[in-house]
Amino acid sequence: MDEQQMFRWTELNPVCLLRRLGKDFLLVIAAGLIAVMLSLTALQSLHRPEYTASATLAVSVKSGGYSSVLSNLSLSSEIADTFTKLFESNMFGGIASNHLGANSLPGRLSASVLPETNLLVLRVTADAPEDAFRTLQLLLENYDTVSEYVFQNVILKELDSPTMPTAPSNPVNRGQVLKRAFLGGAGAMVAALLAIAVLSDTVQTSEAVRRKLDVKLFAALHHEEKNKTLRTKLKKANRGLLITMPVASFYFTEEVYKLGMKVDYAARHGERKVILVTSVAENEGKSTVAANLALSLNQGGRKVLLIDADFHKAAQYKLFHCKPGTELTDMIRGTAPYAPEYLEQQKLYTLFALKSTDSAAELISSPGMAALLQKAREEMDYIVIDSPPMALFSDVEALADQADLSLLVVRQDVTPARRINDTVDVLNQCRAELLGCVFNDVRGMPFSNDHHGYGYGYGDGYGYGPKGGTINQTTAEGTHGRT
Secondary structure, three states, rough: OOHHHHHHHHHOOHHHHHHHHHHHHHHHHHHHHHHHHHHHHHHHHOOOEEEEEEEEEEEEEEEEEHHHHHHHHHHHHHHHHHHHHHHHHHHHHHHHHHHHHHOOOEEEEEEOOOOOEEEEEEEEEEEOOOHHHHHHHHHHHHHHHHHHHHHOEEEEEEOOOOOOOOOOOOOOOOHHHHHHHHHHHHHHHHHHHHHHHHHEEOOOOOHHHHOOOOOOOEEEEEEOHHHHOHHHHHHHHOOOOOOOOOOOHHHHHHHHHHHHHHHHHHHHHHOEEEEEEEEOOOOHHHHHHHHHHHHHHHHHOOOOEEEEOOOOOHHHHHOOOOOOOOOOOHHHOOOOOOOOOEEEOOEEEEEEEOOOOOOOHHHHHHHHHHHHHHHHHHHHHHHEEEEOOOOOOOOHHHHHHHEEEEEEEEEEEOEEEEHHHHHHHHHHHHOOOOEEEEEEEEEOOOOOOOOOHHHHHOOOOOOOOOOOOOOHHHHHOOOOOOO
């Protein structure tokens, strides 16, 4: 295996593959059930049950010269072969015509000798039990006539009488067949799903980020459960995860602070204040990243403003469990004064949108948005903007032209690398400097490069969908999730 091929294997994460199988578990079951139904149809249409009647005859010779046991054993084998040939001859055909009114006997004869004995076993197999029984009975009733012409020195003595067969002689174990059909169908679907997962070109590992994406890996965030007990999971008590919440683990908060420190270091060079957080598609976890980044930057008495500029599906007010007193859209239009709301518990200034609007692109590109950001620059140390997904809405580019720095959230195993690189090209053409990507909601196998001995990220969020995230200690990575 060459080096390039070995590296490609490092781009696959077994956890991602298993999660895909779990997500499509019903498809696997459906494929197995379809295989079972097809097997039942095939059994009913193709399988023909056969019935076998048998009788045992003792072979001996009439003449004293042939009465030895050795002669009986030798003759038994010869008679078995001859009997089979006679069964298909015109002689038995005439018997069948006279007694059964048919041109041939309705069955197949097989004759065999029990090892080391002079016992001859005759078996007749037919499609119906009555035909097998009647044919064998006819043979036994007329074998004296045959012997008179063919086996003149042989005596055939019937030891047991044939009985009507009650069960097929070629039974099919339906249970075993259906079990194998189910396993075969389910296994084929599993193979297909794994092939799709391997060929989907999504980003599953940090190694894949470095090899497939045209952007620097700025942070890698692992999965964190926001509802850690069965009770809270059933109640969905926590709709999002913030570092100020009691359920946030030590590793989660520690790595979020490291992400904030890294952003702070990049922003202080050139006195850049406005940081845009975006993603390619929905369900990648950018809203939680933006919220936690803002919370980590407000340490040390800094004034940080968090703006929810997603006018298509606002999420920040759900994360913080607060509805804005004044709509951000009204401030941009000039119908309400610029007045950030201060959240005492989080020590964070916010400008949240609540209602969606069809004129999002016009609002973001308007002079009112530029004036609002200018006022924020004068009063705040940092402004973190949560934007819509770039692949869905064009207004993100206008935001990127008004920001100083940008971060691209890439959730593990969600978006194809080609689409991510297209978004990177767009961001690189905007005014804001692209710091890199935040590899989000990472789940790794033990001892892998994406595993750190603890698991955290966020699980499900809201708004666009599930969120998650954690941070790689080596790259000073933080945490986030999309709500």
